Amino acid sequence: MLGTDVVSAADHDIFNVPDRVTLNFYGSPGLIDMPVAAQLPDGQFGLGVSYFGGNSRMTLTFQATPRLSASFRYSGIDVGEANKIGGYAVYRDRSFDVRYLLKKESKFWPAVTVGLQDFAGTGIYAGEYIVATKVFEHPRVAGKVNVTAGLGWGRLGSSGAIGAPFGGGRSSFDVSSTGGKPSYDQWFRGPAAPFGGVEWHIDDKWAIKAEYSSDAYTQEAVQRDVFTKKSRFNFGAEYQYSERMRIGAYYLYGSEIGVNFQLQFNPKKPMTPIRIAPTAPIKQRPNRALQPQAYATDWITNESAPRALRDQLKPVLEQNGLTIEALQVTSSSAEMRFRNERYQARSLAIGRAARAMAEVLPASIETFRIVLMENNLAQSAVTIRRSDLEALEFDPLAADALLTVTGIGEASPRLANAVYNNDLYPDFSWSLGPYLAPSYFDPDQPVRVDAGVELVLNYKPSPGWSLGANLKYRLAGNVGDSSRSGGSKIEPVRTNGVLYSQGSDLSVETAYISKQWKPGNDLYARITAGYLERMFGGVSGELLWKPVASRLALGVETNYVKQRAFSGLGFQDYSVATGHASAYYEFGRGYHGQLDVGRYLAGDYGATATLTREFDNGWRVGGFFTVTDVSASDFGEGSFDKGINFTVPVSWFIGTPGKRTVSTTVRPIQRDGGARLAVPGRLYEQVRSGHKNAVVGQWSRVWE
Incomplete structure (x- = not known):
């Protein structure tokens, strides 16, 4: 087990x-x-x-x-x-x-x-x-x-x-064998x-x-x-x-x-130790018996008070790599919604958000409700009493003691009577840098590589909306020199990948518009349209059910796509309706399972099983296999799709905290059976990363 x-x-x-x-x-x-x-x-x-x-x-x-x-x-x-x-x-x-x-x-x-x-x-x-x-x-x-x-x-x-x-x-x-199938009988x-x-x-x-x-x-x-x-x-x-x-x-x-x-x-041992800047102790409120006037609540009658508090919180949060999205206050409680743009451990971000609230908010506010936001999705609400923060910071078992009196629950889809950070939208970002695109396991040349420059563009006009594009210009490489294309017995949705490499040096990898939102408690939704990946474009929709405290999540995704031209911006004749029903489960101790059942790009039906191990610092290692109604002989070499996924946090190498990661998938060989559409911004990882199990799993870092 x-x-x-x-x-x-x-x-x-x-x-x-x-x-x-x-x-x-x-x-x-x-x-x-x-x-x-x-x-x-x-x-x-x-x-x-x-x-x-x-x-x-x-x-x-x-x-x-x-x-x-x-x-x-x-x-x-x-x-x-x-x-x-x-x-x-x-x-x-x-x-x-x-x-x-x-x-x-x-x-x-x-x-x-x-x-x-x-x-x-x-x-x-x-x-x-x-x-x-x-x-x-x-x-x-x-x-x-x-x-x-x-x-x-x-x-x-x-x-x-x-x-x-x-x-x-x-x-x-037997050299003529397609391989890939376990030989149980031997x-x-x-x-x-x-x-x-x-x-x-x-x-x-x-x-x-x-x-x-x-x-x-x-x-x-x-x-x-x-x-x-x-x-x-x-x-x-x-x-x-x-x-x-x-x-x-x-x-x-x-x-x-x-x-x-x-x-x-070992993923547990970074190449460079990650340096986290120290933070100030929790700001203590005056003794209520000695200074009762400090706890007065008449400040709430001032209509400009919420906006003033929001503006005071902004710089304090930004010093810690956090960004306020919205603030709702009453005379005794406050809910702050914020983005964590720096820390892999969400608990560390929660702790620093709580410190900022204790530093800025009036003494009469006793209850802090801290809501993690990810691309317009409210992940979870962490409720902490301010008096507990003040009393437990230097307790020998401070983290465990605080967790005992902290609530982690559902965050409402929308926050009423709140003041928002108007500086966030519209937002335009871009990056330009080098890229390497390796291709593995060609018998004629085991490793081929294309190299060039990559331009990534993103524009967010309002909450939840995103327009993204990824353009690449190849300067050198030999991936397109491979002769291993064609020969598929089913629709060539992946085996003609080399033909895309042989196209023009300038390629539009993705260009899409996306909207994601929270339609109700425990529900998350996304719709995306455009060039979804290098080989296919169309429309994709997704709905995810994931309660904050549940290990189980269920989702459904439907897509209608057409095959893109090998070069340029056009489309070919082939189109397909594809989609999956998905179940996700957190086994504990960093192990996660996923089962996707549905229709793949070549029109075949089947299921993909994935088992992943995640480490506290963001490393993820997983294996998957896909079995569909395509026979082993029609699938070809390998008999069925399988491979290994790696996600590595950049901070593991450079020693500076950050959420940026690099990911890759290693397959023994990619054929056309069991080929799933690659859609940017699938919901589950966005949502799960800020839910109860993920937060509690790293709660020991809440005081850092």
């Missing part, structure tokens, strides 16, 4: 202990070519780049939970012109692995892990294993020694097999072979390794003479170059020299 293990940062801090968890040539925790049972620290990323004997591999591994990790690998095997695989002298393969820690290491027992390697690819690296690892220390031996023993199937059971414990057989690698079937090894961490920098491999390298060494395999033993030495970087050199299979580059980083 997700999130069932609670592990402290100290338990998994690989950079402060000598026995670091190292990566093997497959980019997952291991010796040299074989796996080990140890897992990476929770949330850790590992990037491994390795080469030996014509085999190159690049692997990204993510420790999704303290026990479960997943890997995506892109490999190349230089088989030569005489031994081409699928018509390629360098055969390139994409594969996924998963590992699960069955048992943590204890004083007397080893850690035990079960793993599936290349479980949904063409099968060239397919294998399964059960492995145990134990760490030993001795006062007469420097450092620590990790001893590993395991049993492998498939590729990891191809050399030195001792039988087939679970019977059955398994098919060999897991842990067929011959099994033992493997093992020793890893000696001499000190914090150096380690040496030796292993006995159970991989025969049938495709490479036996059938195609990529290299000569003379031994089952491998040896190597590794050096921890820096906190995040590790390098190694190895002698493999009695004939080859190999190298391995390892990079590990």
